[in-house]
Amino acid sequence: MAMKGTGIISGNGDEQRTLVVVFLRGGADGLTLVPPVGNREYYKVRPTLSVPEDELLKLGEANCGLNPAFSGLHQIYRDGGLTVVPAVGSNDDTRSHFYAQDLMEHGGQIAGGWLGRFLRYREGSPPSALSAIALGKAMPEVLRGAPAATVMESMDTFALGSGSGSTAVLQKELGALYGLEENILGPAARDTLEALERVEKLRREDLAPMNGAEYGDNAFSRGLRQTARLVRAKVGLEAVSLDLDGWDSHFAQETLITPLMTRLSDGLAAFHRDLGGLMENVTVVVMTEFGRRVAENSSFGTDHGRGGTMLVMGGSERGNVLGEMPELETGILVGPGDVPVVTDYREVLKPILIRHGAGQSMGDIFPEA
Amino acid sequence: MKKQMSDAVSRRAFLRGAAGVALFATSGCEKVEDWLGMGPDEGPVVPPSGDGIDLISHVLNRVTFGPTPSEYARVKAMAGSGKEAVSAYLEEQLEPDEIEDKRAHRAVRRLEAIHAPLGEMYEYKEAFLLEQLTRATLIRATRSKRQLFEIMAHFWSDHFNIDISKKECRWLKAADDREVIRKHAMGNFSDLVRASALSPAMLWYLDGRENRKRNEDEKPNENYGRELLELHTLGVGGGYTQQDVMEVARCLTGWTVRGKDRFFKGKVEFDSEAHDDGAKLVLGHDIAAGGGEKDLEEVLEIVCGHPSTARHVAQKLCVRFIADEPSEESVDEVAKAFSASGGDIGTILRAVFATGEFLDGARGQKLKRPFEFIVSALRGTRAKVSSEMDLVDYLVRMGHAPFQYPTPDGYPDVASPWTGTLLWRWHFAIGLSRNEVSEKIEVNEEELIEKAGGIEGLASCLLGRVPSVQEKAAMERSGEPLALLLASPGFQWR
Numbered sequence: 001m002a003m004k005g006t007g008i009i010s011g012n013g014d015e016q017r018t019l020v021v022v023f024l025r026g027g028a029d030g031l032t033l034v035p036p037v038g039n040r041e042y043y044k045v046r047p048t049l050s051v052p053e054d055e056l057l058k059l060g061e062a063n064c065g066l067n068p069a070f071s072g073l074h075q076i077y078r079d080g081g082l083t084v085v086p087a088v089g090s091n092d093d094t095r096s097h098f099y100a101q102d103l104m105e106h107g108g109q110i111a112g113g114w115l116g117r118f119l120r121y122r123e124g125s126p127p128s129a130l131s132a133i134a135l136g137k138a139m140p141e142v143l144r145g146a147p148a149a150t151v152m153e154s155m156d157t158f159a160l161g162s163g164s165g166s167t168a169v170l171q172k173e174l175g176a177l178y179g180l181e182e183n184i185l186g187p188a189a190r191d192t193l194e195a196l197e198r199v200e201k202l203r204r205e206d207l208a209p210m211n212g213a214e215y216g217d218n219a220f221s222r223g224l225r226q227t228a229r230l231v232r233a234k235v236g237l238e239a240v241s242l243d244l245d246g247w248d249s250h251f252a253q254e255t256l257i258t259p260l261m262t263r264l265s266d267g268l269a270a271f272h273r274d275l276g277g278l279m280e281n282v283t284v285v286v287m288t289e290f291g292r293r294v295a296e297n298s299s300f301g302t303d304h305g306r307g308g309t310m311l312v313m314g315g316s317e318r319g320n321v322l323g324e325m326p327e328l329e330t331g332i333l334v335g336p337g338d339v340p341v342v343t344d345y346r347e348v349l350k351p352i353l354i355r356h357g358a359g360q361s362m363g364d365i366f367p368e369a
Numbered sequence: 370m371k372k373q374m375s376d377a378v379s380r381r382a383f384l385r386g387a388a389g390v391a392l393f394a395t396s397g398c399e400k401v402e403d404w405l406g407m408g409p410d411e412g413p414v415v416p417p418s419g420d421g422i423d424l425i426s427h428v429l430n431r432v433t434f435g436p437t438p439s440e441y442a443r444v445k446a447m448a449g450s451g452k453e454a455v456s457a458y459l460e461e462q463l464e465p466d467e468i469e470d471k472r473a474h475r476a477v478r479r480l481e482a483i484h485a486p487l488g489e490m491y492e493y494k495e496a497f498l499l500e501q502l503t504r505a506t507l508i509r510a511t512r513s514k515r516q517l518f519e520i521m522a523h524f525w526s527d528h529f530n531i532d533i534s535k536k537e538c539r540w541l542k543a544a545d546d547r548e549v550i551r552k553h554a555m556g557n558f559s560d561l562v563r564a565s566a567l568s569p570a571m572l573w574y575l576d577g578r579e580n581r582k583r584n585e586d587e588k589p590n591e592n593y594g595r596e597l598l599e600l601h602t603l604g605v606g607g608g609y610t611q612q613d614v615m616e617v618a619r620c621l622t623g624w625t626v627r628g629k630d631r632f633f634k635g636k637v638e639f640d641s642e643a644h645d646d647g648a649k650l651v652l653g654h655d656i657a658a659g660g661g662e663k664d665l666e667e668v669l670e671i672v673c674g675h676p677s678t679a680r681h682v683a684q685k686l687c688v689r690f691i692a693d694e695p696s697e698e699s700v701d702e703v704a705k706a707f708s709a710s711g712g713d714i715g716t717i718l719r720a721v722f723a724t725g726e727f728l729d730g731a732r733g734q735k736l737k738r739p740f741e742f743i744v745s746a747l748r749g750t751r752a753k754v755s756s757e758m759d760l761v762d763y764l765v766r767m768g769h770a771p772f773q774y775p776t777p778d779g780y781p782d783v784a785s786p787w788t789g790t791l792l793w794r795w796h797f798a799i800g801l802s803r804n805e806v807s808e809k810i811e812v813n814e815e816e817l818i819e820k821a822g823g824i825e826g827l828a829s830c831l832l833g834r835v836p837s838v839q840e841k842a843a844m845e846r847s848g849e850p851l852a853l854l855l856a857s858p859g860f861q862w863r
Contacts, residue, residue, distance in 0.1 A: 111532040111775040120768065126785055129792040139765055145775060147768045148789035160792070161799040170799065173843040174856055180839060181858045185736070188788035189858070196792070364776055 017356045018231050020224075020240040020284040021115060021142060023105075024264070026248035027097065029302050030291035030309040030339060032257065034064045034086045034325070041328040045295035049253055049302065059084055062321035069261035072269025073311065080319035081272065081279065087307035087326050087342035089290055093335065095304035097248070100289035104345060105141035108368035112145020114349065115239050119146045123359030128236040129192035130199070135223040140241045155203050155226050160196060171196065195235040202229050213274035220244045221267040228274045231282060238356070247288060250301040268313055283314035283352050291339050294328050307339035310348050322348065414820045415442035416829035422732040424451040425458075426833025430733070430863040431690050432462060432722075433516035435745025438820060438830050459722050462517035463715050465555055473513040477505045483543045487569065487635045495539035499772070500758060502533075502543045506771045507757040510744045521554040521714070522546075523740075524689055526772070527779030528682075529565045529601060531574045533772040537628060541570035541635055542772055558682065558712030559673040562601060566593075566665065569635045572626040575777065581643030582622045589645065594618035596777045602672040604681030613652050617672075619645040620656060620664035679707035683717070685782070690721050691730060693783040699724040733833070733862040736784035739767035741863065742794055746801055746855050749831045750812045759807035767793045791861075798855035814851045824850040832859045 035051040036042050037058070043050050056065035057074040064086045066074050076082045092100040107114030119127045132149040134140050143149045152158040161167040171193065178189030209228065215221040223242045230237045244264055249256045264286070272279055291308030307326075323343040326332055334340045346366050350358075358365060417426050425444050429436040447457040461468065478484070480501040482493045490498065513519050529550065533542040545568045553561035565571050572578045575593035582589050594617035598609045623644030627636045639662040648658040654671050656664055672678060683703035687695035699721075706720030721727060737745060743760055746752070754760070764770045767790040774780050781787075800806040802814055821827040824844055828836035831854050836844065840857060844850040854860055 106534070109535050111534040111773045116768070117775055120786070127789040129789060131789060139762075144765060144770075145768055145773065147786060148793060149766055149768070150792065151766070160795055161803070161805075165803065167799060170795075170847050170849060170852055170856065173847045173853055174795065177839060177843055177857050177859075183734075184784055184788055185791070185858050185861060188791055192791045192795075367776070 016234065016236065016238065017281045017283070018227075018237050018240065019115070019118075019352065019356050020227055020242065020282065022264075022268075022284060022286045023101075023140070023142070023241070023243050024247050024260075024286065024288035025097070025101065025243055025245045026288075027100070027290045027292055027304055028247040028260075028288040028308060029249060029253065029257065030086060030288075030307060031294065032253070033067055033070070033261065033309045034084055035067065036086075036325045036328065037063050037065050039063070039325070039328055042294075045328070047296070048300050049296045059321050062324065064321065064325040067261055069258055070265040072265040073313070076269060076272055076313060077319050081313055081317055083312040083317045083320045083322055085310040085312070085322040085343055085348055087291075087323060087339050088310045088345050088348060089307045089341040089343075090345055091341070092290070093306065095290060095306075095335075097289060097304075102141055104287065104289055105144075107346060107349075107366050110367060113140070113142035114346075114365055115142045115241065116145035116149070117365045118353055118356070118358060118361075119149075119239060121361035121364040122353075122357050123361065124357055127238065128188075128195065130195040130230070130235045130237055132239040132241075133227075133230070133237060134241040135226060136241075136243060140243070143239065143241050146239070154222065155199055155229070158199060158203075191236065198233045198235045199230075202233050209270065209274040211273050211276045213270040215270045215274075216263060216266055218263055218267075220263055221270065224267050224271040225274070228271055231275060231278060249292070250297065250303060251299045253296070253301045256301075268311075272313060279314055283312065283317075283356065285349065285352065286311040286313075287345060294333055294337050294339060303336075305338035306334055307341045310345060312348065312352065412439035413442050414438045414822075414826070414830065415445060416821050416826040417441055417833050417835070418829065419834050422833040424455050424728070427732045428455045428458065428722075430833060431727070431735070432459070432520060433748075434510045434519065434741060435737075435748045435863070436830070436833070437748045438751060438817065441830065441833075459517075459719075462515070463555075463718060465515040465518035468515050470514045473509055473515075476508045476512060480505050483547065487541070487544050488633065490540045490543060491629050491634050493540070498540060498543050499533055502546060503761060503771050504757040506546075507744070507754075507760060510740070511747050511754065517718070518555055520689075521718075522551050524686070525550045525554055525561065527774070527782065528685065529561075529571070530774055530777050530779035531570050531772065532775050535574050537573045537626075537635075538570045540629070541568075541573060544568075544635070545570035546772075553714075555714050555718075558678075558707070558714060558717075559669060561714075562597075562673055563669050565601065566597070566621075566669065567624065567637050569626045569637055572624065572637060577621060578625040580618060580622050580624070581640070582619065582645040583643050589615070589618040589622050591615060591618040594621060598672065600777055600779075602681065603675055603677040604684070607675070607677030607681055609652060609677075612650075616649045616651045617668055619647070619649050620651065620660075620668045623662070624665065673712060676704075676708065679704040679712075683707055686717065686721050687724075687726075688782050691724065691727050692734065696726055699726045733859070735863050736787055737861055737863050738780065738782070738787055739764060739769035739790050739794070740771065742790075742861065743797060745863070746798065746860070747810075749860075750801065750814075750817060750851065750855075752801065753811040754809070756807055756809035759810055763793060763797050763806075794861065795856040798860075799849075799852045802849060802852035802855060812851070817851065827851065828854055831855070 035056050051067055055068045057068060058065050073082055090104050092103045105113045119132055127147050130150060132143055132146045134143055134151045139151050160171055175193050178186060215225045227240050246260055247257060275282060287310050288308045290304060290306055292302035292305040296302055326340055326342055350362060417423055425441060429440060444454050444458045448454040482498050482501045483505055509519050531538055531542050531545055533539060549564040549568045553564055575596055576590045577593040580590040591614055595614045598614060599605055603609055623640045625640055627634050641661055644661060646659055649656040651668055651671050656667050683700050687699050687703060691699055702724055703717060703720045707717050710716035743763060747754060761770060769780060801812055804811055818824055818827050821830050825836060844853050847853040
């Protein structure tokens with residue numbers, strides 16, 4: 001059902017699916033986000049930083065739960081819209097933020113990001129002007145190599161042209177000239193202008209979130225709110241990249257990351273509520289470059305480790321825990337005492353990308369996996 | 370030719386004087402920039418005057434990264450008729466070594482990392498090497514007078530694509546660009562394939578260095594063998610079988626490259642212990658047992674001389690220079706020249722340029738890829754660029770950053786994968802004409818219009834034809850003729 005009085009963006013019917021990738025930069029502590037259940041070793045090596053068992057939010061019979069700060073996400077889990085993946089990660093063992101983020105965003109030792117390759121190689125019509133959006137200042141590695149990607153800090157700053165002066169007249173004249181094109185640029189330009197107009201309209205209207213959703217006043221929540229508006233406006237959005245930084249908790253971890261967990265959970269819960277039934281076509285993946293050392297350090301923090309956490313939220317998720325939390329005894333831990341990687345992050349992403357239309361292109365998206 | 374050289378000498382003599390003056394007069398700065406290769410276009414500007422794209426503009430669109438304002442007039446003056454002028458121009462471009470190119474050469478020479486000997490490349494940071502290589506590529510495409518040569522370097526970079534982010538390609542791709550792609554871009558196809566087969570970067574990229582058979586249980590790595598047949602030579606459907614892929618891989622076992630943790634890093638060598646020395650059968654040719662490292666030569670001879678290779682390369686060149694879907698006749702003619710000349714690239718290109726379809730077929734119907742769009746805009750506006758890296762952001766957003774294509778098939782050379790890039794083309798067009806891309810990229814719209822004798826002349830220079838009634842009206846109404854032109858559909862095609 002096309003909106004009355006507006007054009008339709010080709011290759012982007014109402015069934016267009018949108019994948020939102022939230023990257024928790026800095027290496028979020030998996031054992032705090034998703035603490036183990038009934039694990040004595042955990043309490044032994046984390047005298048100050050463990051989550052008491054009677055406080056954590058249960059995930060059915062799983063041997064891990066959710067941090068109490070994740071009450072919003074827990075509700076979504078119980079409604080069948082969230083999958084939790086403990087002990088997940090990549091094969092990077094440098095424990096370097098830079099290398100680990102790069103590897104995870106690239107999906108292996110390969111040019112560009114897996115999300116960019118997904119857009120390039122997936123089946124169906126070529127991506128449109130606003131297929132891919134990075135909410136932030138710079139193009140994230142995960143989107144590098146996309147056939148077209150737009151970086152914007154906010155819709156309010158997004159317009160044609162890079163700086164001063166209006167482009168309204170130019171836009172109108174370009175519309176007229178491209179309207180005369182009888183080749184493939186004609187429809188491509190119409191899509192582009194239509195998307196620009198829809199963004200412009202959104203900006204003018206500044207509609208309140210739906211279904212009583214309330215977003216917090218922080219960059220992450222604002223980004224999610226923009227994303228929800230763009231999804232609803234049907235500008236052809238297929239991929240969104242959004243960061244939540246600050247998880248590198250070597251020192252005073254609890255003070256540092258508890259507010260971040262609240263922000264993450266509240267933001268995602270508001271987004272989920274805002275989109276309502278549209279969540280059926282939206283998947284949000286939350287990932288981080290690595291988890292952290294099992295034992296806490298002497299400054300009430302934790303150091304770089306291996307296995308971390310992923311969360312997957314969306315209408316197609318059914319409320320699962322994928323894989324399980326490994327035992328945390330010495331013989332099982334890797335390197336200097338880190339959670340082993342039980343699940344490769346690409347195995348979590350693959351079925352999602354298939355659902356989003358990857359078709360036969362998985363070998364190009366993850367050639368090494 | 371002689372004349373150009375003496376021009377260069379006299380300019381140099383003039384500049385020696387000017388450099389002294391520059392110390393005292395700010396106007397001298399421009400001359401110093403000129404010395405560094407960023408100077409303005411000399412020569413008169415004569416805008417094309419046809420209603421449709423004329424032959425000279427068509428040829429400039431196809432064999433260069435887009436005409437500079439004065440290039441059309443220069444070519445036109447080469448002979449009495451358009452046809453003769455084009456022929457003289459193509460002959461000039463087919464002999465790149467004869468073309469004086471000091472300005473571009475000087476500008477690139479300052480990028481020291483890409484000129485380092487192979488082993489020393491490891492001393493640079495990977496990001497720095499990529500930056501220098503990218504800058505060199507942009508400088509050459511924008512400023513070199515050997516435009517056809519640069520187009521061919523671009524073409525072979527896609528044909529023998531190496532993703533620079535894979536393993537030690539980070540250090541070695543710059544050497545591949547220099548010793549494989551650029552060294553043989555206008556030479557002989559067989560030499561190019563041989564150089565690529567033994568390129569340290571290629572041995573990393575397609576896992577040739579892991580291809581070995583030291584005992585019964587070890588299975589050769591087929592990655593390079595497959596792409597050699599599928600992409601570099603015969604092409605998909607070129608008549609090879611999975612058995613041929615395996616046999617080629619067997620022939621190439623033992624060729625490897627030293628990694629960065631060893632002495633003589635980047636050195637290519639043949640390890641006879643890791644070579645499968647049994648007899649092989651490649652595409653119906655017997656290769657006797659015990660050939661050792663000579664197996665490689667036999668394989669290259671078989672695949673480069675195969676008729677499917679002539680056709681495959683001819684097909685790709687026709688797609689580059691003629692049309693997304695060139696006619697069978699054109700491909701046949703070019704393939705014939707390939708076979709008859711034994712893969713002489715100059716001869717093959719002459720055959721492409723001699724096809725009726727190239728000369729008289731549809732014009733302005735190849736979509737510029739993002740790199741070509743940006744470079745043609747810089748050339749067409751004679752933009753002063755003192756920071757090439759400010760352009761890379763746009764290339765990344767349009768998915769066309771040099772040496773960053775992830776799969777071995779190289780960036781696509783047809784229109785449809787690129788239609789999502791219009792928004793960023795418009796961004797760039799507006800940014801460039803408003804001097805807002807970066808402080809270090811400068812365009813003088815007024816001067817361009819003045820030199821071209823008005824906005825209609827400017828449009829003719831950029832479009833290779835007189836603008837249509839609608840284009841003219843749109844330019845006037847927009848109040849920003851240059852931005853409108855660069856963003857307009859006419860400028861997206863070549």
